Amino acid sequence: MAFLAWQESLRLLKQGTNEIIGEEDLVEKLKRADSGGPPLRVKLGLDPTAPDIHIGHTVPLRKMREFQDLGHEAYLIIGDFTGRIGDPSQKSETRKQLTTEEVMQNARTYQEQFRKILDPEKTHLVFNSDWFSKWTPEEFLTLASKYTVARMLERDDFEQRYREGKPISILEFFYPLLQGYDSIAIKADVELGGTDQKFNLLVGRQLQKEYGQNPQALIMTPLLEGTDGVQKMSKSLNNYIGINETPGEIYGKTMSISDDLLKSYITLTTDLRGQKLDQYLADLENNKIPPLEAKKFLARRLVEMYHDQEAALKAEQEFTKVFSRGNLPEDIPEKEIDGEWLNENGEIRLVHLLSHLEMVNSNSEGRRLVKQGGVYIDEERVEDPNQAIKPQAGMIVRVGKRKFSRLK
RNA sequence: GGAGGGAUGCCCGAGUGGCCAAAGGGAGCAGACUGUAAAUCUGCCGGCGCACGCCUACGAAGGUUCAAAUCCUUCUCCCUCCA
Known part of the structure; x- marks a missing residue:
């Protein structure tokens, strides 16, 4: 396809970004593509541990799509090599070690989800174990020799932890180096990432120079706040909107x-x-x-x-x-009442009904909800947690605004 | 190898013998309000056949005490400084 004039491309690409480093380089590269050169190789690193993509992930992915629409090629790098080693520090988000199978499984689910955002024709999925697992110790040492501790400590996160006496493992120093080397391995022209990736992206750029390559341009996209509006969107904080969720979930969230x-x-x-x-x-x-x-x-x-x-x-x-309007939803999950739960009169106490229907996590929680006026049977508020209920087919139990069950 | 400091509920973070199921904030949940699952306000926010009863809980295991998150011992993990 024909490339847009580079000026126009640049304007589009800059929209919705937080910062661009090496804009001159980007211009050069766009110009080259503009005048018949090969498409740009645009890199995006992916965390091999998160198989569910949420709309926070889509921010750089959407930027990638823009590149593709302009005729360029996407290189998605799965950091399986580092993922397999696992990160011993960063207690806050302990990365667990992944097996090869897990990595492959995650990669597959990734691919399915990418189809919703990227152009598969112009997408290359790459594993960094492809090169790193073949490396000799010497090669790692060579890579390590390209960077100094002082430069490593330029990273806010490291600097801060160092100052506060919090742990930084040597392995963590390797992460940016390895991630940076990925850029060399695929000869990246551009690397995308969230603003939190700035340091890592920069390392890639610097390493490319060390290894005699044209340095990549860096495009940083803002981090999307989670649905709580407080922290960045992440699965572990449960403040995300996943692209694989049901229409109702996406809409409601x-x-x-x-x-x-x-x-x-x-x-x-x-x-x-x-x-x-x-x-x-x-x-x-x-x-x-x-x-x-x-x-x-x-x-x-x-x-x-x-x-x-x-x-x-x-x-x-x-x-x-x-x-x-407070009406009943279309689809209410049907639940069966096990006869064992009922007493000889065919009744069950309200709290137990709720927990048997798995609408609450504990009887205590059920009690609380009832006392707070959050439980309804057939849209009628029930106030006594101990009330005996005689279950009937079609009876609708509602907890709060969102949880409904229909009895079979 | 030596000296010192730390580990608290989903997260952050107070608490240094009883008044601690543990302050405060955040997140979460419910209610009110709003034709938003927004904002705001109020309440809740370990479990249990539950109105002041019992059980589990402050890194782990023991111990001292009428009484321990708080004191002692050992252990695990982490950090800092010296070498």
């Missing part, structure tokens, strides 16, 4: 984000680009578009992107029905 998050979500996670995006943000700013409407738009868009339009409409209708 989106509606639950704080209004303050709207702008960043719209710019970073939707395919609204260029002038349209600028216009939309402006309208949002001066209240031409009320936040509620914007959030519905966002929620609909996200469902459309990862499912389809029909699903989006349905999700919206469901949402309005259940949460705005």
Whole structure:
């Protein structure tokens, strides 16, 4: 395909980014591609431990897609080599060691999910064990010799931990080096990553120079806040919206984000680009578009992107029905009541009903919820946790706003 | 090898013999309100056949004490400094 004029490409690529390092290099590379050179090789490193992609991951992936749409090639690097070793420090997010099978399994699920975002024709999935597992100790030492401790300590995170007397393992020093070497292995022209990857990306750039390659340009995308609006989106914090989730989940979780998050979500996670995006943000700013409407738009868009339009409409209708109007949802999971749980009168105490239906995690929790007025049977609030209930087919038990069960 | 410091509930972080199931914040949950699962406000936020009863709990195992997250011993892991 024909490349866009490089100026135009550059403008597009810069949108929604946080920082670009080596912009001159990027311009050079774009120009070269523009005048008939080979497409750029754009690198993105992936964590081999997280098989579920959430919309936070999609931020750099979407940027990658833009590159692809401009005719360039994506190189996704799975850091399986480092993943197999495991990271001994960073207690906060203890990385566990992965077996080869696990890595392969994760890679497969990745690939399925990528199809929703990237152009498979222009996507190369690469494992860094391909080269590192063949390395001799000497080669590792050579790599290590290219960098100094002082430069390593330039990284905020290291510097801070060093100052505070927190542990930094030598292995952690190797991570940026190895990740940086990946750029050399695939001859990357550009590397994408979140702002938290800045240091690692820079190491890649510097190492490329050491090894006599053209340094890659770095494009850093902002980190997406999680649905809690406090921490960055991550699976372990359970504040994420996964692209494999059901339309209802995606829609609902989106509606639950704080209004303050709207702008960043719209710019970073939707395919609204260029002038349209600028216009939309402006309208949002001066209240031409009320936040509620914007959030519905966002929620609909996200469902459309990862499912389809029909699903989006349905999700919206469901949402309005259940949460705005307080009606019962379309699909209520059916649950069976085991006869053993009932007493001789065919009754069961409310708290036990709730825990048997797995609608609460413990009897105590059930008790609390009932006392707080969060439990309803056939849409009628029940107030006594010990109340005897005679289960009947079709009876609807509701806990809070979101949990429903229909008895068989 | 030596000296010192630390490990607390989902996370951060107080607490140095009883008033501690453990302050405070965050997250989460419920309710009210709002035609948002937003914001705000209120409450909850170990378990148990549960209105002040019992059990489990402050890195692990023992011990002292009427009484321990808090004192002692050993152990595990971590950090700092000296060498």
